[in-house]
Amino acid sequence: MKLLFGYESSKDRWITLKQIFIFDLPKSGINKMLRTHTCGELRLDHVNQKVTLAGWVQRVRNKGGLIWVDLRDRYGVTQLIFEEGSTDKSLLEKAAQLGREFVVQAVGVVIERTSKNDKLPTGAIEIKAEELTVLNPAKVPPFIIEDETDGGDDLRMKYRYLDLRRNVVREKLQLRHRMMQETRKYMDGQNFIEVETPVLIKSTPEGARDFVVPSRVNPGEFYALPQSPQTFKQLLMVSGFDRYFQIVKCFRDEDLRADRQPEFTQIDCEMAFVTQEDILNTFEGLIKHLFSAVKGIELGYVEHMTYADAMKGYGNDKPDLRFDMKFVELDHLAKGKGFSIFDQAELIVGICAKGAAEYTRKQIDELTEWVKRPQIGAKGLVYVRYNADGTLKSSVDKFYSSEDLTFWAQAFGAQPGDLMLVLSGEAKTVRKQLSELRLKMGEDLGLRDRNVFKPLWVVDFPLLEWDEETQRFHAMHHPFTSPKREDIPLLETDPGAVRANAYDLVINGVEIGGGSIRIHDRATQQLMFTHLGFSDEEAQKQFGFLMEAFEYGAPPHGGIAFGFDRLCAIFGGSDSIRDYIAFPKNNSGRDVMIDSPSTIADAQLEELSIRVALKK
């Protein structure tokens, strides 16, 4: 037998293996529970009770013959005290040698503290220790296990299990748990049935971003992991399940951006015999329930806005409505006055930043530089300052009279003290640029409070969008989305103008869910595939089962899916989803903690009838 080393608590030393099990269990023996209370529950009511606690050593202080040990678990922190004189000497010595993150069990009596700590729920008491058992020693952790840590991103990812030990991180996952529980409670209460759909499904031609799984039993063939359970939930509607939901892992093998994960979680939902209104009402109800149950916030009215209005008013299909600053178009006021940049522009559009007239010239120059950065790409920025004294000062005074600018101010609904910012250029581009500027101004002016939540339904999305790369139309939502009845003739004449029965739920400028009323008859579905450039054979091969299902009595139906990771991040007031995932992958799709993905043995590849073929 090889000699391995372990830590023996009674002698406080590292010993060889055969003796190692001495510290494996507390003195009280295997069948005794390891604690009578958690580290978060003792109060003055418990004084004089003999208790057993177990947890991690957060801190040891040693002063004037007294040793205090802060013992931590998920539920809180309780202070143990060892006192020279009244505490057994060997116990004192043992306590003095405890290190950070040691796992210990302590038996003692609850006593009232002389100096109480109001900040701690257990701060009125401490435990006069009588026994101390090291259940497991700990090496010095690679970073500090406190709310504020000195560990960098990479180190914390490698030792994710230690990062998760920090209260601020664990609490995010407890929030996630609460969100899951409350989602299910609401959905169950609304008669939705949770159905697990398969993870091993079929790769689709659109599935360039599918993860695939070779089948050993069916050599040369592959499963794919679902990017969403879309077709299965539609089949459940054909089956008469009426109301389906699932909190489900989905997968997408795309090049990862900072805030994407190859595996992510959706709240996936579908309803039969409904119109769009039913769906919006039902899921507005879900979001309101979550805000109320998890955050104690009553959301109130949820605005509805068409995609066209969102693009026109905010340059964005997911406007942040925590602040107004709506787009105002100035073409009729600003053209034909000799300012050639505006005269040549397809669109002149601006925003009015309330109370920002105090921006200095330097600040405005910085804004101008900001919009000219390559990421934004504006050519320049026109400003009009509405001074407190009622006068107007702009960067284009050469071309516009005071009266001209007064009209502008009226168009903006501006007041003295406001700052108007105007961009011009190609309509689509300039709206996008102004949207970025609007968000920046909202941020700079402190209008994007993380504790304020403004939900919004964006409706009437386009059915199709033009893809420059492939030079054809793609489904904006997915190929199962139904066009609006009245727009169907446009499919032939102006496909880009066809509106879909599709909707997104947006909170604070973040899309947290989207869905649509689906096509539910074979002919329309087939027409849709034709318009998306599928041959009949391709359509049949990939989605024949769905189209066939539509011939056996498919009810009208529609649904929605929420990005659960993002929803949790929004609730937690965070921009990043990563902290809301227990074991996230990094930007290269790697789990650096377990070092995955990894190579596998040739024998395993052979069994799966595949071979690695690296590109040169």
Place this chain on the structure above:
Amino acid sequence: MKLLFGYESSKDRWITLKQIFIFDLPKSGINKMLRTHTCGELRLDHVNQKVTLAGWVQRVRNKGGLIWVDLRDRYGVTQLIFEEGSTDKSLLEKAAQLGREFVVQAVGVVIERTSKNDKLPTGAIEIKAEELTVLNPAKVPPFIIEDETDGGDDLRMKYRYLDLRRNVVREKLQLRHRMMQETRKYMDGQNFIEVETPVLIKSTPEGARDFVVPSRVNPGEFYALPQSPQTFKQLLMVSGFDRYFQIVKCFRDEDLRADRQPEFTQIDCEMAFVTQEDILNTFEGLIKHLFSAVKGIELGYVEHMTYADAMKGYGNDKPDLRFDMKFVELDHLAKGKGFSIFDQAELIVGICAKGAAEYTRKQIDELTEWVKRPQIGAKGLVYVRYNADGTLKSSVDKFYSSEDLTFWAQAFGAQPGDLMLVLSGEAKTVRKQLSELRLKMGEDLGLRDRNVFKPLWVVDFPLLEWDEETQRFHAMHHPFTSPKREDIPLLETDPGAVRANAYDLVINGVEIGGGSIRIHDRATQQLMFTHLGFSDEEAQKQFGFLMEAFEYGAPPHGGIAFGFDRLCAIFGGSDSIRDYIAFPKNNSGRDVMIDSPSTIADAQLEELSIRVALKK
């Protein structure tokens, strides 16, 4: 545009595509809800109300100028009535032409039925139809959509979405939903946090049965799908999550037996600072809660039995305790009487079937043939019939006196009217054979009632089991299971005798869950890997992260996992898990409905840096 065909309800004919949308929506328009009530909720209270229902046509009866249509949805069936004279003629014609499984919307007034149907919750009323809209026609389904169907297994798998339309099938999935909800409710109430662990993990050397997923971003490397979240849940314990659970999909690429699926669902759980007793109590609580909440059954006392006792008493580590028929060993009574088969046997062991003395000679001969089948493999069967008159008649009267047999009967605790059945041979083999016979006798005597539930904890499983094929010990549960403290010295001298802190929950002879107290220190874990034949390098490469985690303050912990599909099947009183899975795969791991797995494009393979390499 290609000509495709659709069904136009108002004219009841198939038409070309441009007209198809006529039937797409009900007459009442897009924004009106598609129904005011479900097909399961109308009662006498609703009489005279005008209602809108939507659902599937279950049946059309046409008799003497009256047409009845049974309209079905998930919630029930409601009868529509169309009456010559009072109903509009075109409406009557339309109703007459409805086919089975058409999806329709009907508007009408609730009236009291003249002949009520007591078996139907809605049987006191019917709907006098005023409008009828075909929302979608249906081809004749390939099998009958009733509780009893004429569809074979293969056909029902291919059209699973139609099979799911049958009440008896859908109800199984509704049971599953209820089980999930109640499981989460209980676990949440016990302070467990549900944490989603990754699906894309790392292949292990034990992972011959891992499904793997090539990484596009990391060419030549693979993820694996988890066979269980074992290491992650242990890391969550190291993180101080204290109580974790998850209802989670797991994957195993093994040769499929009738009742195995490549993807299956577990209730996965782990607790820190606990002993085995805590875990048994907590999860006995879960099972009791489920039986009470889902089936209204109070389980009562749950027996504990050691693995050794289960093997000795029932020849099986998952005894069915709905009936007694415990093994009785007869060596001391039956040897040395000249019956050479018994004299040479390692073990003589039998069961006493209460009240089975009336078995005829022919029936006993059949039993003898049954145990001699290759699947069982016994050499023969000895019986002793305890006649009602108190006499004893056996198949070995030549060797045993009436007094001998009386001793046997006493050993069995037999009464007049009972039948004793005895096997002999190599101990391990004969116990297995007798276990099969015991189950058969239980079945034949009607002692295995599907509505009776007998739970049992089997404890003290062996740590290791000998594998004949590889000629070494394997972990019986898994390599993370802790040996019993007092048995550790045996690891060196008699590894097969080492008992583990491992336990199974068995109900009615089916293992529904199993778990263990885990190893929580590096040294023991490393020792375990050594005993399992891992080199230090292998152990480090595969489980280094876990062993390292054990050095940073790992608490004592343990857990359990329940096979959720099987648990649902047990609750539903079924032997097969397949019906409790919405979209199961067949015995070749194929989803015949979507035709998966399937080949994928060369371009996709190339992007993934793999190639298909079929064996010749």
